[in-house]
Amino acid sequence: MSTERENHTIFVGKKPTMSYVLACLTLFQNGTGDITLKARGRAISKAVDAAQIITKRFVPGVTVKRVDIATEQVKNIESGAMSNVSSMEIHLSK
Numbered sequence: 001m002s003t004e005r006e007n008h009t010i011f012v013g014k015k016p017t018m019s020y021v022l023a024c025l026t027l028f029q030n031g032t033g034d035i036t037l038k039a040r041g042r043a044i045s046k047a048v049d050a051a052q053i054i055t056k057r058f059v060p061g062v063t064v065k066r067v068d069i070a071t072e073q074v075k076n077i078e079s080g081a082m083s084n085v086s087s088m089e090i091h092l093s094k
Contacts, residue, residue: 012044
């Protein structure tokens with residue numbers, strides 16, 4: 001992954017959905033043409049919600065260019081066991 005692309009990746013986690021919407025809006029207003037929303041596990045639904053709010057309500061010119069789904073192996077800190085976690089990347093383009 002290039003450095004330029006990493007700057008335009010928003011990692012979705014525990015914050016409210018509108019925090020991620022605001023982060024995307026800020027990037028688009030600063031001239032960014034492509035943004036990636038990346039989420040794992042339970043945060044996937046929040047990333048989908050943020051993408052829908054951006055494309056349907058706030059910036060009608062933004063489209064979902066691509067959606068990538070994957071499974072990542074994550075090591076549990078407590079037990080040391082490996083577990084599979086779903087992940088999703090939503091690529092938005094202006």
